[in-house]
Amino acid sequence: MQSQPFSIEISEEDFDVGLLHQSLHNTHEGAIVTFTGTVRDLMGDDGEFESTELIIEHYHAMCMKVLSDLCQQALSKWEIGQIKIVHRVGKLARGEQIVFVGVSSSHRKEAFLACDFIMDFLKTSAPFWKQESKNDQSYWVDAKLSDQQQLKRWDN
Template structure:
């Protein structure tokens, strides 16, 4: 029986969805489900059309925070492999920005864990986002809807 693996990357370069799926499957111990989520940089923001987004982070602290989110998911659901990639640097619209992949024996746990990790990644991971739009430059905070969703997880168990 393979030990569940957790792979976290914070990187400037883009990622290959097929390769990431293959790696999750390779490190899964006969799990019956793999769920992945890929987030893209949106062109339209609350403050105009996006020219690009710049993401900054604090190396070491960011990876530790992402690992903590994975550990919380493992405490809640019987999951196998986890893969998180979050990009940093200057990203134009339609670029891939985040990837979360989870394997599990059953789909329900894989879906729930993936959604949980995305909700907490958006609200608790130390990334600083700045948008350059047609209306100017703006620092972006987590949306209140994202904060409510993360809070729902805390009050549901």
Template sequence: MTNSSIRVQESDFDLSAEIAALRKGDPRVGAVVSFLGTVRDMNDGSEVRGMTLEHYPGMTEKALQEILDQAKARWDIYQTLVIHRVGPLLPEDQIVLVAVTSAHRGEAFAACEFIMDYLKTAAPFWKKEDTPEGARWVDARVTDEAAMARWNKT
């Protein structure tokens, strides 16, 4: 059984509760790998007072489901979870949770990293930072693009 859950929401989430729910009742699980992204107070040398994340409802969830399907086709994984917040956020707020379960850690680590690389480069989210110099839209970094490109080689 493979299962995926995608939630795009404004509200915060409880990391511990989400991980516990993901693995509950599945004795096959030998590994749970997760990534938690948070808002930093600095980016590209500027103070970040806050950020706003926007998305296109429906399109975003469809794009996320496609990447989870790709991860499941590449690795022997059981459950996947992506929670991505939208709306106004402040430094230290949680932005995104990616979690993957599998029998073994290698599969879960690879799938989690693949999903996160996709989220940083190609998922339909738009990020605007509030800095002392004013608001600015943020693009994917060159390093994020390079991280995503390596998956096209495998």
């Protein structure tokens, strides 16, 4: 039995979605919901240029604290079994995996809601700093307005 119902990994290394999914499987919960985010071809606020790379920086201790608190919030809101979060940092090329969030639960609705909640907060509130680049152009990325608006649905 796990000592805590969530695990968080922040790494420069790629991850295996199949192994992460399998690690959430158990006979007590019948629902597993996952999200995997990848580096897109088109970047910029309106997808106005083709990206050559994405650089993600972070402050490890702060990220671990924020993500742990986020997992605790999800566990207090929904009846869920396990949460797994993997987030990559460093230089990432187009098409590479950035983030994995997986949630197990006895009921699919709880798992979907918790996974959606975690992604909304992770995207807007976790202390990861992203820089998009195209050849000699680059800029730091802020949370999008649409992401901020999505976050408001959890105010209750």
